[in-house]
């Protein structure tokens with residue numbers, strides 16, 4: 738069996754109510770070469786097993802964070818994951834080279850519409866600004882930041898819009914997928 742080059746860290750606090758992330762997570766999970774890791778399923782009490790998480794990250798080339806945006810940030814369990822897994826001496830600092838050369842890609846969904854994420858819009862800033870903490874974390878750990886894929890207006894997105902988003906994500910993952918990977922319908 739080919740080892741998974743892509744590790745998807747999925748963080749949705751209410752996955753059964755999800756419209757947008759659920760079909761995306763399902764599609765990603767069925768791709769060859771993708772290891773799907775559902776944080777809220779594994780750690781409902783937030784008691785993250787740091788060694789297991791670090792081993793999973795070490796085995797991957799592309800780390801994907803998939804989450805619905807909550808209060809302009811990641812859901813809290815993904816923030817906790819960052820806080821406890823990215824240890825000094827492993828992820829950064831002296832001897833902290835485990836993530837160096839790996840790639841990080843964000844797959845986020847928002848309730849806000851695309852135009853509301855602008856200087857003149859409700860949220861006052863472009864969406865990129867809210868990803869800066871993750872982008873800087875990647876840089877500090879020597880990771881390459883991949884262009885994020887964001888589905889805005891996710892609560893009201895049509896099935897066609899969700900399908901188009903899934904297809905766009907699949908295309909972005911192509912460089913890390915096995916040559917013969919087929920995307921499920």
Ligand SMILES: Cc1cc2nc3c(=O)[nH]c(=O)nc-3n(C[C@H](O)[C@H](O)[C@H](O)COP(=O)(O)O)c2cc1C
Pocket residue numbers: 754755756757758759804805806807808809810846847848849850891892
């Ligand atoms: C507690 C909470 C906070 C949220 N904060 C934001 C926010 O800051 N910006 C935004 O655009 N949407 C926000 N939303 C909307 C979610 O991002 C949206 O419902 C989700 O991305 C839809 O994806 P899903 O169908 O997979 O759940 C929030 C939702 C919840 C429940």
